[in-house]
Amino acid sequence: MSREEKIARTFVHLADSLVDDYDVIDLLQHLTLSCRDLLDATDVAVLLAYPGPDLYSPVPCDPSPALAAVLDPAARQGPAVDACRTAAAVAPGPLATAPAAWRDFTEAARRTGYTHAAAVPVRLRRDTLGSLLLLSTGDGPLPPADLRLAQAFADATALGLLNARPAGRPHTISEQLHDALHSRIVIEQAKGFLAERDSLSADDAFAALRDHARRHGVPLTEVARTVVTTGRLRPPTATGN
Template identity: 35%
Template sequence: MHHTTREGRFAAALVEAADTLTETFDTGDHLRRVAERCVELLSAWAAGIVLIDGGEAVALGGSASGGREEAALELLAAQRDGGPCLESHGSGRPVPPVSIGVAHAAARWPEFTERALRHGVVATFAVPVRRRGTRFGALNVFATALPNCASDSWRSELVVARALADAVALGLENHRAYDRSRSLAGQLQEALSSRVRIEQAKGMLAERWQVGTDEAFTALRGHARRRRMSLDRVARAVIEGGPVDRL
C-alpha cells in the first residue's frame, strides 16, 4: 500500500521495522531499509543503525539522500573509536544534536568528526536501539544544518527517531526468539527422528538374529562404543544393510 501522508509513512515504517519473523531475514538489509525510512521521514542527509556487541560494531546499515549510501556507511564505520552511536549505546540515552564543527574543535570523536566534515555534515544526533534492559546499538541521524533544539520540529524528529529505534529493537528481539524457537524445534525433531531410527534398527537386528529386542539393543550399543560412533550413526548403517558385531 502506498502511503502519501507523513503519518501514514511513519506508521508503515514502524511496521516494517518490527517485521522480522521470516526465514529470509537479513540483518544488514533490514537496517538499511529502516535507515532509508528515517531519511525520508526526517528529511535528513543520512541515517544509519549500528548494532553493537561487546563494544564492537557487529552489523550496520545506512542510507543517504542523493544515493550516497557509501558515505553513510563510512560515517558509521568511523565511530569504532568513538562517536554518537557508541555514546548513545553505552549510556542508553539519546545524544542530542551536536555541532560537528564544535565537536571537532574540542577533539570529541576526532576520526568521526573529520569524516563528517569532509562530507559536509553539520550536525548529528543518536538514539539508542534498546528493548527494556537489552541494548542492541544505536540509530544515528546526520544533517547538513543545525536544528533548533528548542523548536517543536526538533522534538518531533526526536520522537520519530526514537519510535523507529524502539521498533527496530522489538523486531530484533522477536527475531532472536524466533531463531531460538526454530533451533529448538529442529533439535527436538532430530532427537525424535534419531529415536525412531534406533528403534527401527533394533527391530531389524532382533528379526535378523531371531533374538529379543533388548539383546539387539545391547549389541547395537556395544558396537557403537567399540567403534566410537554415535548410536544414531550405527542405527543408520543397520537400516541401510550394514553389519553389526554380535557378542
Template identity: 40%
Template structure:
C-alpha cells in the same frame, strides 16, 4: 512562507510524516513475521529514517556478542558515508548512545567543541553539519544505536526524535525476538541431537552386551571407558560400534565386530 499559507504547509508536512511513520511501523512489524532477513530489515529502517526524519544520512550499528559495535546497515552505501558510521565503532554519538542507553546529539560540527575530532573532519568532508543518535534499547538491554546526520546545523526537531525512537523501538523488539527464536532453534537442535545420540548409544550398548556376554550397565561402562582412554566422543564411538567399524575391533578382544 509565512502566515496562514505557511501554517497549512507545516500541518500538511506533519500529516504526511505521521502517515509515513504509521506505514513504516506497520511495514517493520510485518517484516518480523517468519524467517525474516535481518540485514534487509535494518536497511529498511535506515532508508525510512532518511525519508521521514530530519536527517540526510542514517545508519544502524549493532553490538557484537563480544562487546564491539559494527555497522550493519546504511541508507547510503557511498564510501564516505560508510566511513562516518564505521568510525563510530571507536568514537562518536552512536557508540555513546549504545553505551549510555540515552540519545546523544551534536548540533554543529563547525563550533569546534565536538569530543570526536575525527568524526567532525569526516562529516565536514561529506557535507554534514550535525548528528544525533538514538539507542536501540529495550529495558536494560542495549543492542546498538541508530545514528543520523544532518546537512544543516541545529538540534533535530522533536517530532523527528519521537519518530526515530518509535521506529527504533519496533526494530529493537524485532532484533531481540529474532535472538530468542534463534536461541530456541539452537536449543531444539541440541535437544534433537542429544536424543539421536542417545538412540545410537543404546544400540551400541546392546551390541556390546550381546557380543561380550555382559549386562548393559557393564557394556556402557566399557564404551565410556574406551572413549575416554582414546580421547573419543562417546556418540562417535557408539556410531562406529553400531556400523561394525574395524576402528573399534580391539574393544571386543577376540569376539570381533563383524557378524
C-alpha cells in the same frame, strides 16, 4: 502518500519482524530508508554492537561517499557509540562544538560536509543492540519531534529482534547480527551484478532484490545468493528472471 501514512506503513513493516522468517537485513534497510525519508536527516545508518570494542554497520545501504567516509570512525567514537553505551539519545548540537573525545569522528564528518550528528539507541529495557546514527548537512539540529520518532522506530526494531530470540538462547540475536554482517557481502555482490547487467542505480538494484524476496516469501540473502551463483533472480528451473 502523506507523512502520517508513511509513518504508519513503517511501523507496520517493522512489525513484520514479529512473524517467522523475517529478514534482518531487509528490516534494518527499511529502518534506514524510512528515517532518511521521514526525518530531517541527510544520511542515516544503523550501527550494531557485537562482542568487541567497536560497533559495525551491517546494512547494504549503498552509502553516499560522505556517509561511507564516516562509518568507520563512527563505529569507534561519536554519538552512535555514546548512544549505545548509555542507552539514551545523544544530540549534542553542531559538530563544530562536539566533544573533544569525538575528534576523529568529528573531523571526518565535517570534512565530508556534515554539520550536525545525533544518535538514538536500538534498545528495549536492558538490551541495547546498537544505535541509529543521524547525520545532517543543514543549518540546524534534528528537531526534537524527529528525534523522538527515530527513537520510536529504533525501539520497534529492537522489539522485533528481541522477540525473535528463543527462550534460553541469549546469544541468538548476536548470532543473527553477526550473520547479517556476512550477508552484506553477498547482497552487495548481487546488487552490483544487477546494476551492471540491467543498467540500474544501486538503489534500484537493491529494490529489485528486496521486492522479489517479499513477493516470493524468500529471505533477501537467499535471493542475493541465487543472483550471484546463477545470474538470475529466480533459480534456473523457474521461468523469467
